[in-house]
Amino acid sequence: MDTVLLATETPPGLAARKKERTRQQLAEAAAQLFYRNGYDATTVDDIVTAVDVSSRTFFRYFPTKEDLVVALGQTSMGSFLDALAQRPADEALLTSVQRAIENSFALSWKDTTRVCSFLTLLHDTPVLRARWLEESNHNRGLLAGVIATRTDGDPSGTRSLLIAGAIILAIDTALQVWFDQDDEDEIAPFVYRALGELTTPLLTP
Amino acid sequence: MDTVLLATETPPGLAARKKERTRQQLAEAAAQLFYRNGYDATTVDDIVTAVDVSSRTFFRYFPTKEDLVVALGQTSMGSFLDALAQRPADEALLTSVQRAIENSFALSWKDTTRVCSFLTLLHDTPVLRARWLEESNHNRGLLAGVIATRTDGDPSGTRSLLIAGAIILAIDTALQVWFDQDDEDEIAPFVYRALGELTTPLLTP
DNA sequence: TGCCGCATGACAGAAACTGTCAAAATCGAG
DNA sequence: CTCGATTTTGACAGTTTCTGTCATGCGGCA
Numbered sequence: 001m002d003t004v005l006l007a008t009e010t011p012p013g014l015a016a017r018k019k020e021r022t023r024q025q026l027a028e029a030a031a032q033l034f035y036r037n038g039y040d041a042t043t044v045d046d047i048v049t050a051v052d053v054s055s056r057t058f059f060r061y062f063p064t065k066e067d068l069v070v071a072l073g074q075t076s077m078g079s080f081l082d083a084l085a086q087r088p089a090d091e092a093l094l095t096s097v098q099r100a101i102e103n104s105f106a107l108s109w110k111d112t113t114r115v116c117s118f119l120t121l122l123h124d125t126p127v128l129r130a131r132w133l134e135e136s137n138h139n140r141g142l143l144a145g146v147i148a149t150r151t152d153g154d155p156s157g158t159r160s161l162l163i164a165g166a167i168i169l170a171i172d173t174a175l176q177v178w179f180d181q182d183d184e185d186e187i188a189p190f191v192y193r194a195l196g197e198l199t200t201p202l203l204t205p
Numbered sequence: 206m207d208t209v210l211l212a213t214e215t216p217p218g219l220a221a222r223k224k225e226r227t228r229q230q231l232a233e234a235a236a237q238l239f240y241r242n243g244y245d246a247t248t249v250d251d252i253v254t255a256v257d258v259s260s261r262t263f264f265r266y267f268p269t270k271e272d273l274v275v276a277l278g279q280t281s282m283g284s285f286l287d288a289l290a291q292r293p294a295d296e297a298l299l300t301s302v303q304r305a306i307e308n309s310f311a312l313s314w315k316d317t318t319r320v321c322s323f324l325t326l327l328h329d330t331p332v333l334r335a336r337w338l339e340e341s342n343h344n345r346g347l348l349a350g351v352i353a354t355r356t357d358g359d360p361s362g363t364r365s366l367l368i369a370g371a372i373i374l375a376i377d378t379a380l381q382v383w384f385d386q387d388d389e390d391e392i393a394p395f396v397y398r399a400l401g402e403l404t405t406p407l408l409t410p
Numbered sequence: 411t412g413c414c415g416c417a418t419g420a421c422a423g424a425a426a427c428t429g430t431c432a433a434a435a436t437c438g439a440g
Numbered sequence: 441c442t443c444g445a446t447t448t449t450g451a452c453a454g455t456t457t458c459t460g461t462c463a464t465g466c467g468g469c470a
Binding site: 092093094095097126129130131133134136137156157158159161162163165166167169170173174176177180190193194195196197198199200201202203204205 | 334336363371400403407
């Protein structure tokens with residue numbers, strides 16, 4: 001059954017490579033057009049013309065035009081969740097989160113100009129902001145699951161959802177603050193500072 | 206200049222009343238159709254047919270089909286912000302928020318079936334969830350402004366945004382938890398409980 | 411080489427919008 | 441009440457996103 005793969009360079013066949021290549025081309029062409037002309041002003045037709053595929057093919061790769069942007073912003077949330085899940089459960093959650101970030105998001109955040117371009121796109125395209133928030137909302141559910149296993153609590157209980165939401169919130173807020181005062185500082189410190197705020201009560205009784 | 210208005214019953218002219226009436230009719234017809242058939246399955250044509258106006262007119266009242274749902278969910282966020290702004294600045298923020306809620310959201314939350322219908326709509330229509338989150342995100346900015354004036358901090362500083370975000374987060378989470386275990390309990394206690402959680406650190410260092 | 415499967419392209423069409431312009435209703439003044 | 445100005449509406453054409461369908465063709469495999 002299993003063929004021995006020594007040259008794992010390109011495990012899948014030629015067709016699969018071509019497919020992945022087309023996907024990348026679409027994403028890249030779209031990114032350039034979006035950053036140059038804006039999201040709304042860029043039609044799917046513009047994108048497929050640049051890559052020379054049919055518009056029907058585009059929608060086979062990306063269910064909607066918005067999904068294309070989600071793919072662009074694909075920070076490594078999956079890696080983050082994996083990394084977090086593998087931290088020891090008795091470690092302080094803040095520490096676990098920081099360590100997990102170092103092995104996942106931190107890499108994407110190195111490319112500040114890329115992050116800046118992406119945040120600009122979100123900044124002045126309400127529909128994309130909405131889509132991204134929905135993505136964050138989805139991730140919140142996943143994160144709540146991981147957190148619940150650490151405290152063997154209810155993944156859909158108030159506490160888990162609140163903590164997960166707060167972590168996502170801190171990250172998003174940090175990115176926004178970093179973006180607003182756009183010196184070319186590193187992003188990570190902003191995030192760690194925002195996460196640090198969560199160790200103090202947000203409301204005083 | 207000013208004509209003396211004794212019968213302030215209907216200050217604006219006949220046209221304005223008619224306009225408002227059409228708006229209400231559109232909203233109500235849409236609500237029924239959405240709740241009955243779902244959001245996606247309901248076309249703008251269905252809605253305008255029910256009210257007997259042209260589809261072009263619909264888009265003069267609501268920029269998009271989504272905005273119609275936002276109007277349906279119009280909880281009194283404006284009232285909440287006003288009420289909060291008028292609380293004494295030296296009062297504990299949690300208390301201020303609770304009092305402000307009592308005079309704004311609490312009223313809308315009385316109609317649990319209505320809230321339930323709306324949350325159901327959000328639950329199984331991703332695009333509406335996204336839109337609603339964007340709305341929440343906008344409100345977060347406004348709330349951060351009010352909070353900043355109390356602590357004379359920076360409205361777009363990390364702390365203000367974080368606190369505002371956490372409050373919105375607590376409310377949304379409470380609504381979701383209430384919705385998931387749908388006994389016909391009152392909503393307010395869920396919200397107050399979630400807000401109470403914010404008085405303890407969400408992360409331990 | 412020759413067959414199979416899947417990706418692609420070329421349609422046609424639904425549905426959400428938008429611009430434009432003429433008809434109709436409302437309003438304000440005489 | 442009438443007339444003209446302003447506003448609201450409807451009709452129409454057009455763009456854009458997105459979907460179903462079906463025939464063509466390329467890559468994979470014997």
